Amino acid sequence: MNLTKIAIVDDHKLFRQGLTQILSRSSDYEVVLEAASGRELLEKIDTHMPDVVLLDLYMDDMDGKEVSKILLEKYEQLKIIILSMTYSPELIFQMTKLGVHGYLPKDIDQTLLRDAINQVRTKGYYINDEIAKALRQGVQTGDKKFTKNKVSLTSINVDLTEREMDVLKLICQGLNTGQIADKLFISYRTVEGHRKNLLEKTGANNSVSLALFAVKHHLLTPVE
CATH class of the missing domain: 1.10.10.10 (Winged helix-like DNA-binding domain superfamily/Winged helix DNA-binding domain)
Structure with a gap:
Protein backbone atom coordinates (compact mmCIF):
# COMPACT_ATOMS: atom_id res chain seq x y z
CA MET A 1 0.00 0.00 0.00
CA ASN A 2 1.28 3.47 -0.86
CA LEU A 3 1.93 6.20 1.68
CA THR A 4 -1.34 7.26 3.32
CA LYS A 5 -1.83 11.01 3.64
CA ILE A 6 -3.89 11.93 6.68
CA ALA A 7 -5.77 15.00 7.90
CA ILE A 8 -6.61 15.33 11.61
CA VAL A 9 -9.54 17.53 12.53
CA ASP A 10 -10.16 18.21 16.21
CA ASP A 11 -10.62 21.36 18.30
CA HIS A 12 -8.19 20.12 20.96
CA LYS A 13 -4.63 20.94 19.95
CA LEU A 14 -3.05 18.42 22.31
CA PHE A 15 -5.15 15.60 20.86
CA ARG A 16 -4.14 16.56 17.30
CA GLN A 17 -0.48 16.71 18.27
CA GLY A 18 -0.68 13.34 20.03
CA LEU A 19 -2.24 11.65 16.99
CA THR A 20 0.32 13.23 14.70
CA GLN A 21 3.14 11.97 16.86
CA ILE A 22 1.71 8.43 16.98
CA LEU A 23 1.14 8.21 13.22
CA SER A 24 4.51 9.77 12.39
CA ARG A 25 6.25 6.81 14.00
CA SER A 26 5.31 4.75 10.94
CA SER A 27 6.66 5.35 7.45
CA ASP A 28 3.25 4.28 6.10
CA TYR A 29 1.56 7.54 7.10
CA GLU A 30 2.08 11.25 6.59
CA VAL A 31 -0.03 13.80 8.43
CA VAL A 32 -0.44 16.48 5.76
CA LEU A 33 -3.01 18.64 7.53
CA GLU A 34 -4.07 19.50 11.07
CA ALA A 35 -7.23 21.56 11.48
CA ALA A 36 -8.92 22.91 14.60
CA SER A 37 -12.34 23.07 12.97
CA GLY A 38 -14.38 21.77 10.09
CA ARG A 39 -14.29 25.16 8.44
CA GLU A 40 -10.48 25.23 8.57
CA LEU A 41 -10.35 21.76 7.02
CA LEU A 42 -12.58 22.80 4.12
CA GLU A 43 -10.46 25.90 3.52
CA LYS A 44 -7.19 23.94 3.35
CA ILE A 45 -8.07 20.50 2.05
CA ASP A 46 -7.61 21.23 -1.66
CA THR A 47 -4.03 22.33 -1.00
CA HIS A 48 -3.04 19.23 0.97
CA MET A 49 -5.53 16.59 -0.30
CA PRO A 50 -5.38 13.73 2.23
CA ASP A 51 -6.42 10.14 1.60
CA VAL A 52 -8.03 9.76 5.03
CA VAL A 53 -9.62 12.32 7.36
CA LEU A 54 -9.72 11.58 11.09
CA LEU A 55 -12.67 13.75 12.07
CA ASP A 56 -13.99 14.80 15.47
CA LEU A 57 -17.77 14.50 15.68
CA TYR A 58 -18.44 17.53 17.88
CA MET A 59 -16.84 20.90 17.08
CA ASP A 60 -18.06 24.44 17.66
CA ASP A 61 -18.33 25.87 14.15
CA MET A 62 -19.37 22.79 12.11
CA ASP A 63 -20.01 19.36 13.55
CA GLY A 64 -18.60 16.17 12.05
CA LYS A 65 -21.89 15.26 10.42
CA GLU A 66 -22.09 18.53 8.50
CA VAL A 67 -18.44 18.34 7.46
CA SER A 68 -18.82 14.69 6.38
CA LYS A 69 -21.77 15.53 4.11
CA ILE A 70 -19.72 18.18 2.31
CA LEU A 71 -16.65 15.97 1.98
CA LEU A 72 -18.60 12.95 0.72
CA GLU A 73 -20.33 15.04 -1.95
CA LYS A 74 -17.17 16.77 -3.16
CA TYR A 75 -14.38 14.19 -2.76
CA GLU A 76 -15.39 10.73 -3.95
CA GLN A 77 -12.08 9.01 -3.15
CA LEU A 78 -11.65 10.54 0.33
CA LYS A 79 -12.12 8.23 3.32
CA ILE A 80 -13.58 9.52 6.59
CA ILE A 81 -13.08 8.00 10.03
CA ILE A 82 -15.04 9.57 12.86
CA LEU A 83 -13.19 9.81 16.20
CA SER A 84 -15.49 10.63 19.07
CA MET A 85 -15.95 10.37 22.83
CA THR A 86 -19.59 9.55 22.06
CA TYR A 87 -19.68 5.93 20.95
CA SER A 88 -23.36 4.99 20.85
CA PRO A 89 -25.06 2.52 18.47
CA GLU A 90 -27.44 5.27 17.33
CA LEU A 91 -24.62 7.60 16.27
CA ILE A 92 -22.59 4.80 14.70
CA PHE A 93 -25.58 3.74 12.61
CA GLN A 94 -26.45 7.34 11.70
CA MET A 95 -22.93 8.21 10.54
CA THR A 96 -22.46 4.89 8.71
CA LYS A 97 -25.74 5.45 6.88
CA LEU A 98 -24.49 8.93 5.97
CA GLY A 99 -21.50 7.29 4.27
CA VAL A 100 -18.49 7.62 6.58
CA HIS A 101 -16.02 4.76 6.33
CA GLY A 102 -15.30 4.13 10.01
CA TYR A 103 -16.30 5.19 13.51
CA LEU A 104 -13.92 4.88 16.46
CA PRO A 105 -13.79 5.92 20.13
CA LYS A 106 -11.11 8.49 20.96
CA ASP A 107 -9.52 6.17 23.51
CA ILE A 108 -8.81 3.50 20.88
CA ASP A 109 -5.52 1.63 21.02
CA GLN A 110 -3.02 2.99 18.49
CA THR A 111 -2.60 -0.44 16.89
CA LEU A 112 -6.35 -0.60 16.21
CA LEU A 113 -6.29 2.94 14.86
CA ARG A 114 -3.64 1.99 12.32
CA ASP A 115 -5.61 -1.14 11.45
CA ALA A 116 -8.74 0.96 10.85
CA ILE A 117 -6.85 3.41 8.62
CA ASN A 118 -5.38 0.56 6.60
CA GLN A 119 -8.78 -1.12 6.19
CA VAL A 120 -10.55 2.00 4.92
CA ARG A 121 -7.76 2.43 2.38
CA THR A 122 -7.81 -1.17 1.15
CA LYS A 123 -11.43 -2.27 1.71
CA GLY A 124 -13.25 1.04 1.74
CA TYR A 125 -14.66 0.58 5.26
CA TYR A 126 -13.76 -0.45 8.79
CA ILE A 127 -16.02 -2.72 10.84
CA ASN A 128 -15.58 -3.97 14.39
CA ASP A 129 -18.03 -5.77 16.69
CA GLU A 130 -19.60 -2.52 17.93
CA ILE A 131 -20.20 -1.22 14.42
CA ALA A 132 -21.72 -4.56 13.35
CA LYS A 133 -24.01 -4.47 16.39
CA ALA A 134 -25.04 -0.89 15.63
CA LEU A 135 -25.90 -1.81 12.04
CA ARG A 136 -28.10 -4.69 13.18
CA GLN A 137 -29.81 -2.57 15.82
CA GLY A 138 -30.35 0.25 13.37
CA VAL A 139 -32.17 -2.03 10.97
CA GLN A 140 -34.11 -3.81 13.70
CA THR A 141 -35.40 -0.61 15.35
Missing part, protein backbone atom coordinates in the same frame (compact mmCIF):
# COMPACT_ATOMS: atom_id res chain seq x y z
CA GLY A 142 -36.86 0.65 12.08
CA ASP A 143 -40.23 -0.33 10.68
CA LYS A 144 -40.29 -4.06 9.98
CA LYS A 145 -41.67 -3.36 6.51
CA PHE A 146 -39.02 -2.51 3.94
CA THR A 147 -39.13 -1.49 0.32
CA LYS A 148 -36.53 -1.71 -2.41
CA ASN A 149 -34.99 1.66 -3.21
CA LYS A 150 -34.94 1.36 -7.01
CA VAL A 151 -33.08 4.64 -7.54
CA SER A 152 -30.19 3.58 -5.32
CA LEU A 153 -30.04 0.11 -6.89
CA THR A 154 -29.86 1.61 -10.35
CA SER A 155 -27.31 4.25 -9.44
CA ILE A 156 -24.83 1.69 -8.06
CA ASN A 157 -25.54 -0.83 -10.83
CA VAL A 158 -26.80 -3.61 -8.56
CA ASP A 159 -29.65 -5.78 -9.78
CA LEU A 160 -31.22 -7.73 -6.92
CA THR A 161 -34.31 -9.90 -7.18
CA GLU A 162 -37.22 -9.49 -4.78
CA ARG A 163 -36.25 -12.72 -3.01
CA GLU A 164 -32.64 -11.57 -2.67
CA MET A 165 -33.95 -8.37 -1.10
CA ASP A 166 -35.99 -10.46 1.36
CA VAL A 167 -32.89 -12.44 2.31
CA LEU A 168 -30.78 -9.28 2.58
CA LYS A 169 -33.30 -7.69 4.95
CA LEU A 170 -33.19 -10.72 7.25
CA ILE A 171 -29.39 -10.92 7.13
CA CYS A 172 -29.29 -7.27 8.21
CA GLN A 173 -31.56 -8.14 11.12
CA GLY A 174 -29.00 -10.70 12.31
CA LEU A 175 -30.80 -13.91 11.33
CA ASN A 176 -28.71 -16.94 10.38
CA THR A 177 -29.32 -19.17 7.35
CA GLY A 178 -31.59 -21.62 9.19
CA GLN A 179 -33.71 -18.84 10.67
CA ILE A 180 -34.04 -17.16 7.26
CA ALA A 181 -35.10 -20.46 5.69
CA ASP A 182 -37.81 -20.91 8.34
CA LYS A 183 -38.96 -17.31 8.01
CA LEU A 184 -39.29 -17.43 4.22
CA PHE A 185 -40.43 -21.09 4.01
CA ILE A 186 -37.57 -22.04 1.71
CA SER A 187 -34.74 -24.54 2.04
CA TYR A 188 -31.41 -23.95 3.76
CA ARG A 189 -29.66 -24.58 0.45
CA THR A 190 -31.81 -21.98 -1.33
CA VAL A 191 -30.94 -19.35 1.29
CA GLU A 192 -27.25 -20.13 0.86
CA GLY A 193 -27.67 -19.69 -2.90
CA HIS A 194 -29.27 -16.28 -2.42
CA ARG A 195 -26.57 -15.31 0.07
CA LYS A 196 -23.86 -16.30 -2.42
CA ASN A 197 -25.53 -14.19 -5.12
CA LEU A 198 -25.76 -11.21 -2.75
CA LEU A 199 -22.05 -11.44 -1.93
CA GLU A 200 -21.12 -11.64 -5.61
CA LYS A 201 -23.41 -8.80 -6.71
CA THR A 202 -22.47 -6.38 -3.92
CA GLY A 203 -18.78 -7.25 -3.61
CA ALA A 204 -19.25 -7.95 0.11
CA ASN A 205 -17.29 -10.74 1.78
CA ASN A 206 -19.49 -11.61 4.78
CA SER A 207 -22.85 -10.89 6.41
CA VAL A 208 -21.56 -7.84 8.29
CA SER A 209 -20.19 -6.18 5.16
CA LEU A 210 -23.48 -7.02 3.41
CA ALA A 211 -25.31 -5.11 6.13
CA LEU A 212 -22.89 -2.21 5.80
CA PHE A 213 -23.34 -2.16 2.03
CA ALA A 214 -27.13 -2.18 2.39
CA VAL A 215 -27.18 0.63 4.93
CA LYS A 216 -24.68 2.87 3.14
CA HIS A 217 -26.45 2.53 -0.20
CA HIS A 218 -29.97 2.78 1.26
CA LEU A 219 -30.98 -0.56 -0.25
CA LEU A 220 -33.30 -1.14 2.68
CA THR A 221 -35.48 1.85 3.40
CA PRO A 222 -38.11 1.82 6.17
CA VAL A 223 -41.62 2.43 4.87
CA GLU A 224 -43.07 5.61 6.44
